[in-house]
Amino acid sequence: MRKFEAVRSKALPLNRADVDTDQIIPAKYLKRIERSGFGQFLFDDWRKDPEFILNEAVFSGSRILLAGANFGCGSSREHAPWALEDYGFRALIAPSFADIFRNNCAKIGLLTITLAPEDVEFLIARAEELPEAETVVDLESQTVATADGSFVRSFEIDPAVKRNLLEGLDAIGLTLEHEEDISSFEEVRPDRFPSTVSKDAPV
Amino acid sequence: MPTIAEKIWEEHLVRREEGIPDLLYIDLHLVHEVTSPQAFESLRIAGRPVRRPDRTLATVDHNVPTEGRDQIWDDPLSIQQVETLRTNCSEFGVPLYDIDDPRQGIVHVVGPEQGLSQPGMTIVCGDSHTSTHGALGALAFGIGTSEVEHVLATQTLPQAPQRTMAIEINGELSAGVTAKDVILTVINTIGVGGGAGHIIEYRGEVIRSLSMEGRLTICNMSIEAGARAGLVAPDETTFSYLEGRRGSPVGSAWEQALDHWRSLATDEGAHFDTTVTLDGGDIEPCVTWGTNPAQSVPVSGRVPDPADATSEAAREQTERALRYMDLDAGTALADVSLDRVFIGSCTNSRLEDLRAAAATVRGRQVASGVRAMVVPGSGLVKVAAEAEGLDQVFRDAGFEWRDAGCSMCLGMNPDILLPGERCASTSNRNFEGRQGPGGRTHLVSPQMAAAAAIAGHFVDVREWEMR
Numbered sequence: 001m002r003k004f005e006a007v008r009s010k011a012l013p014l015n016r017a018d019v020d021t022d023q024i025i026p027a028k029y030l031k032r033i034e035r036s037g038f039g040q041f042l043f044d045d046w047r048k049d050p051e052f053i054l055n056e057a058v059f060s061g062s063r064i065l066l067a068g069a070n071f072g073c074g075s076s077r078e079h080a081p082w083a084l085e086d087y088g089f090r091a092l093i094a095p096s097f098a099d100i101f102r103n104n105c106a107k108i109g110l111l112t113i114t115l116a117p118e119d120v121e122f123l124i125a126r127a128e129e130l131p132e133a134e135t136v137v138d139l140e141s142q143t144v145a146t147a148d149g150s151f152v153r154s155f156e157i158d159p160a161v162k163r164n165l166l167e168g169l170d171a172i173g174l175t176l177e178h179e180e181d182i183s184s185f186e187e188v189r190p191d192r193f194p195s196t197v198s199k200d201a202p203v
Numbered sequence: 204m205p206t207i208a209e210k211i212w213e214e215h216l217v218r219r220e221e222g223i224p225d226l227l228y229i230d231l232h233l234v235h236e237v238t239s240p241q242a243f244e245s246l247r248i249a250g251r252p253v254r255r256p257d258r259t260l261a262t263v264d265h266n267v268p269t270e271g272r273d274q275i276w277d278d279p280l281s282i283q284q285v286e287t288l289r290t291n292c293s294e295f296g297v298p299l300y301d302i303d304d305p306r307q308g309i310v311h312v313v314g315p316e317q318g319l320s321q322p323g324m325t326i327v328c329g330d331s332h333t334s335t336h337g338a339l340g341a342l343a344f345g346i347g348t349s350e351v352e353h354v355l356a357t358q359t360l361p362q363a364p365q366r367t368m369a370i371e372i373n374g375e376l377s378a379g380v381t382a383k384d385v386i387l388t389v390i391n392t393i394g395v396g397g398g399a400g401h402i403i404e405y406r407g408e409v410i411r412s413l414s415m416e417g418r419l420t421i422c423n424m425s426i427e428a429g430a431r432a433g434l435v436a437p438d439e440t441t442f443s444y445l446e447g448r449r450g451s452p453v454g455s456a457w458e459q460a461l462d463h464w465r466s467l468a469t470d471e472g473a474h475f476d477t478t479v480t481l482d483g484g485d486i487e488p489c490v491t492w493g494t495n496p497a498q499s500v501p502v503s504g505r506v507p508d509p510a511d512a513t514s515e516a517a518r519e520q521t522e523r524a525l526r527y528m529d530l531d532a533g534t535a536l537a538d539v540s541l542d543r544v545f546i547g548s549c550t551n552s553r554l555e556d557l558r559a560a561a562a563t564v565r566g567r568q569v570a571s572g573v574r575a576m577v578v579p580g581s582g583l584v585k586v587a588a589e590a591e592g593l594d595q596v597f598r599d600a601g602f603e604w605r606d607a608g609c610s611m612c613l614g615m616n617p618d619i620l621l622p623g624e625r626c627a628s629t630s631n632r633n634f635e636g637r638q639g640p641g642g643r644t645h646l647v648s649p650q651m652a653a654a655a656a657i658a659g660h661f662v663d664v665r666e667w668e669m670r
Contacts, residue, residue, distance in 0.1 A: 031280035033240035070396035078347035104347035194450030
């Protein structure tokens with residue numbers, strides 16, 4: 001996983017609540033077997049509208065996405081974080097995120113930041129008014145700030161997620177360091193749990 | 204005094220350390236073609252095996268066609284994805300219910316049907332509707348592809364603690380009101396993000412009196428309220444559903460299992476972080492009018508007016524939804540006419556759903572101008588329905604009778620809406636473009652969908668003669 005580094009960039013304001021992962025990446029693009037290259041399909045249906053915010057040239061190169069509450073709801077498709085990351089986003093800021101989506105982002109080094117609704121509203125209004133104005137996200141100090149320093153907010157993050165993001169750790173490798181714990185757990189499990197390997201004819 | 208969710212959590216604790224998420228053991232990992240290829244590929248690159256192929260089961264459901272399976276599909280990317288799953292399962296030793304296997308079907312129909320989803324288990328799948336299996340009293344939740352890889356390699360998942368939510372539905376449902384209407388009402392009440400961060404336990408007289416199929420429908424849509432997992436404590440309904448199924452224990456192991464399963468129920472006086480109470484008698488057949496599953500009204504109701512919204516943001520959201528759905532505020536739902544009807548999906552494609560839909564259409568004809576299809580949830584559901592003659596009832600009424608798969612729930616196979624088409628659907632998501640770009644989805648119960656197919660517009664099934 002890529003290590004997360006501080007981001008200083010324009011912020012793209014997507015002022016909508018309950019943005020679902022079907023919008024972030026429509027199902028027809030889930031047929032690829034690769035992990036990369038999904039950015040071109042990000043918000044594919046919405047981008048057909050020339051006025052959609054992603055089509056505004058002034059926001060191109062934004063690495064921070066601002067959005068409404070419950071961002072990433074719906075399908076568990078990790079293709080949604082892949083598409084956002086591949087498009088160039090490194091940090092997402094919203095009043096809340098859907099649980100599975102937030103987990104998926106953490107696994108690929110995409111930082112999700114939860115701020116109070118009024119703070120997100122402020123940042124969205126500012127980005128709409130001053131598209132070139134930069135925002136600074138620093139994970140080490142857990143802060144979001146406007147580049148002029150007039151607005152600074154700290155955010156909460158699970159310490160384990162923070163460490164994994166900063167160090168770009170391999171979650172599976174970390175778990176396998178405790179392989180003995182898994183083996184001893186399996187040894188004392190009752191054996192009545194169903195096996196998927198059937199020698200029977202289909203029932 | 205723990206809840207059932209907390210009991211299952213503690214029973215699966217492999218490792219707990221201050222400051223990092225608990226490491227939980229996973230009893231059953233279900234796999235399908237769409238969210239697994241990148242996980243297997245990463246295992247291959249890292250040289251890691253699948254730790255427990257005997258706790259892993261794959262099937263093909265999202266992409267597969269629901270007709271003409273004996274011919275070459277006109278979709279090279281889907282073929283590649285299915286072929287990739289075959290190669291991966293064979294290389295890593297994972298059992299696969301392939302397209303020609305009679306047990307093939309929607310992964311969330313297959314698990315319970317095979318008796319592989321049992322009370323007290325932890326169950327995951329790279330699919331958000333994994334919450335379905337909670338109906339059996341399991342802790343079941345959807346995961347992303349990185350987590351799929353993690354479970355394949357380690358049979359465990361690090362999990363941050365979740366809050367608990369009780370949704371208690373007391374009283375009795377009226378005739379014509381189904382589990383689908385219960386869950387649509389719940390989502391409408393708490394909102395699409397209302398269950399975020401929570402494991403929901405469904406409780407109360409209405410839940411107790413529901414069949415296993417009904418409970419599966421309810422738990423299936425927990426994610427539409429933002430909850431990764433929703434469950435129902437096991438009871439006699441659960442045990443009689445499981446007894447004799449392929450994966451169920453037998454003999455003394457069955458007795459031991461029963462003893463354990465009975466101990467799982469939430470203790471008297473256990474604490475829930477959030478409690479929501481509804482009266483089953485107040486629930487009516489529901490229809491969604493908007494572009495998320497919380498945007499529903501009773502069938503006797505009207506499309507809401509954005510002017511009545513409580514905030515500017517809510518007004519804009521309603522306006523956007525109405526624009527997409529091409530609906531005018533104040534329109535009676537009964538005046539909304541349809542182009543398509545879809546009966547299927549992991550929400551409503553089991554035998555009981557098909558029986559209810561068949562009773563609604565028996566001896567009647569699909570309205571002219573409406574194209575209607577029934578897609579059974581699994582090959583075995585299809586066989587069972589045909590043994591009862593349900594396929595003939597549907598065919599006689601003018602429905603298409605298809606092979607098992609996810610089909611028009613998410614439009615990854617050829618079963619999609621055309622732009623602008625309006626569909627009554629028994630599936631779980633009415634998001635923009637969900638059933639095909641520009642398509643308009645109204646979520647309803649199987650009875651409501653079936654009656655709408657006959658009438659050509661929504662009708663109140665409480666006034667419908669069932670046959």
